[in-house]
Amino acid sequence: MDLIRKMENVSVLGAAGKMGSGILVLLSLEMAKLKIGKKEDKEFVLNAIDVSQSALNSLSGYVKSQLVKHGEKNIVELRNWYEDREDLIDNEEIISQFVYDVMEMIQTSTRIETAYSSQLIFEAIKEDKALKVKLFSQIKQNNPDAWFLTNTSSIPIGGIEKEAGLNGDIIGYHFYNPPVIQKLLEIIKTDNTNDDLAAFSIDLAKSMRKIIVQSRDIAGFIGNGHFMRDALYALNLAEELAKTEGWAKAFFLIDTISRDLLVRPMGIFQLLDYVGIDVARFILESMQPSFPNEKLSHTTLNELFDNEVKGGQFADGSQKNGIFKYQKGRITEVYDLKQAKYMVTESIEMDCAALLGELPTLKLYWKSIVRDVKKADHLKKFFNELHQMDSVGANLAIAYGKNSKAIGQMLVSTKVAASKEDVNTVMETGFFHAYGPINEYF
Amino acid sequence: MLAGYNTISMGTGRNEFHPKKPRPDMEHYIQEAGRATLKMIGGAKNVDEGVIGNFMASRFNRQANLPAFFPLIDADLKYKPAVRVEGACASGGLALTTGMKSILAETADVVLVLGFEVQNTMKAVYGADVLSGAGWQKTRKEGHAYFFPGVFSDRAGVYYEKFGREITRKAMAKWYCNAIENARLCKTAQEFHNTNKDLEETANTPVNPKGFVDHLNVFDCSKVSDGASAIAIVSEEGLKRIGLHAKDAVEILGFAHIVADVTQKPEVMTSLTTMKAVAEKAMKMAGITVDQLGTVEVHDCFSIAGIMAMEAIGFAEEGKGATFVLEGHTSRGGEVPVNTTGGLIGWGHPTGATGVHQAVTIWEQLTGQAGEAQIEITKEKPYAMSVNMGGDDKSLVAIVYKRGE
Incomplete structure (x- = not known):
């Protein structure tokens, strides 16, 4: 297969979005390897396509800053790439030439027709099946050889393929946020995906130095398959707790437990805020049809949404108000659903600590153990102690951990994931968990 | 002074x-x-x-x-x-x-x-461009992205081949450990806050030629x-x-300042020949021999340069610098404590200040004002020397000191 020919003209749909812009950077680096590194004498074109002209205008700032970072990190390699350019002497000159050369390949466009000349179409538009189908079928009709790599996170790819008439020329290519940094890539083949495309996808992912996990084409795949069910469980717990303690304490407690007692990087409700309440609802809605026997929605989520509590992030990456309000990334206020107003967390912290009751004497923080080679020993000790306690906090945490494990096992038994290792890899790399959900601790 | x-x-x-x-x-x-x-x-x-x-x-x-x-x-x-x-x-x-x-x-x-x-x-990647000015700019293009680490990495590579990789690496690790241990005793040192429990493991961090140079890790290098x-x-x-x-002062008994041609490659990759000449000249002017030195401050911009400096000054024969360091002679309690507040690797290397910093350190040691870092200065070895180097063995200054009477 001629990989270079495929990479000569590439389009990214939704290129100005959060995921799209990251994917654009990764692809530009891959094309740079061919154009600058291997000195392939071809006209490389990378189309950044988006509906928003103004978003495209501000895209180049992000891309340039990422290219500079890449250049600074890989200066040894870049000096080799540019060794014949006698006019480029300092690292600084080489890095700016590199940025210039890469930017020269990128062309922005608001017209879908631009993608008609691309061999590869990467898609990172919003999670909307009908829209994806419409765009793909239009491109396919005008560009029959195109391959589609879609950043779909929860909609079954096979359904899109069928409706858009893609004849196996599509594969799920699910990056995690932010794509430039996050190592995980979920690859989802449909029953029909052509072998060349599948092989190409894996080669490309390896070249991007991604950790690849292949997931079966079942709505939600591995990542959201676990995360969404984990969140629904947490919402149930909060709902129950809210009956006696009120919503503010319920949200705060379950978030604290899922972070501190499960030793995760952030609590489950903070994660919902990070992803966006609206986005989470959207993912659940798109998963629901594939699981008629499972209720994939939550009244609490809907009520939050109706009250304009949506989370998500500002363009600069800072967190919008959601279930919590934040200052410099720290939780300062929590939403009381019943009273429809925020409360300062300081005012409930003492009560919540009293409610949790006895906790392990061994203090274990995600940040301090996640890169520790002996983390398994620390976790074992910590969870052992947790098991021996009979406090509200310990019991909730154990039940939470068991449920998370059950979700993971279900993903394996229903063959969404090929193995428990795949589930654990996704949660450890895609969600930065210090340990996988399928473990011996629970 | x-x-x-x-x-x-x-x-x-x-x-x-x-x-x-x-x-x-x-x-x-x-x-x-x-x-x-x-x-x-x-x-x-x-x-x-x-x-x-x-x-x-x-x-x-x-x-x-x-x-x-x-x-x-x-x-x-x-x-x-x-x-x-x-x-x-x-x-x-x-x-x-x-x-x-x-x-x-x-x-x-x-x-x-x-x-x-x-x-x-x-950032260091751009600072490397600036610091490369200490070498000949006409060789910048062919040089390493991190120009001076590249220059001394090449020297280290030849040194390994000639005198043994394993023993040299061990000595370089020891040089780093000494530097940090000394720096921990000096409040102004850049590594004063270093609490690493396993310095030796850090010192032996594998090299990463893809991101840095072939024969040195970042701990072999002085600080920014x-x-x-x-x-x-x-x-x-x-x-x-x-x-x-x-x-209250130190007396200057001898000093020397010499240069070598910046456009020329080293005569011998494994020796700092200009440093050898400057140290000899300064000691000759002072009328002392190397065994009378109670402490020295040397220009260890890289651990390998520190080892080669031991040979250039005359503490060890050519190729025996590594052994000299490994036997502990340069440590705090050794024959001649070297870089008693950490040197360029431990104390730091604000390039234009380093020569003066060396003199200040020696003044503190000889007049008994080095605080926690104080070493004992004996009557048998009352002299101290500083050796300051610009570029790859090109601009050299050596000064011999003794406490005033």
Whole structure:
């Protein structure tokens, strides 16, 4: 297969979005390897396509800053790439030439027709099946050889393929946020995906130095398959707790437990805020049809949404108000659903600590153990102690951990994931968990 | 020479250092060091002239005309003579010899000598471009992205082949451990806050030729530092003027300043031949031999340079520097404690300040003011020497000291 020919003209749909812009950077680096590194004498074109002209205008700032970072990190390699350019002497000159050369390949466009000349179409538009189908079928009709790599996170790819008439020329290519940094890539083949495309996808992912996990084409795949069910469980717990303690304490407690007692990087409700309440609802809605026997929605989520509590992030990456309000990334206020107003967390912290009751004497923080080679020993000790306690906090945490494990096992038994290792890899790399959900601790 | 002062060596390693937060500027460092020394010598009114050593403020800080910063230290320095000297990383050493020559020429009795560099104004990858100015620019293109680490990595590679990789690597690791252990005793050292429990493991971090150089890891390298050092050089007349005693000072018994051709490659990759010549010359002028040295401050811009310096000064034969270090002779309790506050790897390397910093450290040790880092100076070995190097064995300054009587 001629990989270079495929990479000569590439389009990214939704290129100005959060995921799209990251994917654009990764692809530009891959094309740079061919154009600058291997000195392939071809006209490389990378189309950044988006509906928003103004978003495209501000895209180049992000891309340039990422290219500079890449250049600074890989200066040894870049000096080799540019060794014949006698006019480029300092690292600084080489890095700016590199940025210039890469930017020269990128062309922005608001017209879908631009993608008609691309061999590869990467898609990172919003999670909307009908829209994806419409765009793909239009491109396919005008560009029959195109391959589609879609950043779909929860909609079954096979359904899109069928409706858009893609004849196996599509594969799920699910990056995690932010794509430039996050190592995980979920690859989802449909029953029909052509072998060349599948092989190409894996080669490309390896070249991007991604950790690849292949997931079966079942709505939600591995990542959201676990995360969404984990969140629904947490919402149930909060709902129950809210009956006696009120919503503010319920949200705060379950978030604290899922972070501190499960030793995760952030609590489950903070994660919902990070992803966006609206986005989470959207993912659940798109998963629901594939699981008629499972209720994939939550009244609490809907009520939050109706009250304009949506989370998500500002363009600069800072967190919008959601279930919590934040200052410099720290939780300062929590939403009381019943009273429809925020409360300062300081005012409930003492009560919540009293409610949790006895906790392990061994203090274990995600940040301090996640890169520790002996983390398994620390976790074992910590969870052992947790098991021996009979406090509200310990019991909730154990039940939470068991449920998370059950979700993971279900993903394996229903063959969404090929193995428990795949589930654990996704949660450890895609969600930065210090340990996988399928473990011996629970 | 007396009234020495070192600012903190600021950069990675210091708890207060954060690459994205504002930091003290070059004006701050010049003032802090200059004022501290002036205070010890009775104020600026006693000073006849100033010498400032600096390597690349023109690029790190976009600033030239450095002599005119003396009046910023103290208004009483206005309308007095001052000069800036440059010889890459030996700029500080050159500032000292320039001051000494004014004293010897009897054109001044009290000279305020200051060295500084503020180089965290840019990332290391761009700082490497600036620092490559210490080499010949016509070789920059063929050089490594990290130019000087590349130069000494090449030397290390040849040294490994000639004298054994394993023993040399071990000695380089030992050099690093000594540097950090010494730096932990000195509050101004960049590695003062280092709490690493397994220094040896860190020192043996595998090399990463894809991201850095072939034969050195980052712990074999000196630091990127902001800092300044100041000291006063005075004649006997000057000593009277400032009202201090000879025992508060160190006496300069010998000094040498020589250069080699910057456009030429090293004659012998495994030897610092210019350093050898400068050390011999300084000791000859002082009338001492190497075994009379109680402590030395050497220019360990890289651990391999430290080992080669032991040979160049004459502590060990060629190829035996590694063994000399491994046997503990350069450690605090060894035959000749080297770089007692950490040297360039442990204390830090604000390039233009380093030569002056070495002199300040020796002044502190010989006059018993080194605090926690104090070593014992015996009657049998009352002498000390500093060796300051600019570029790859190109501009060299060596000074021999003894406590005043």
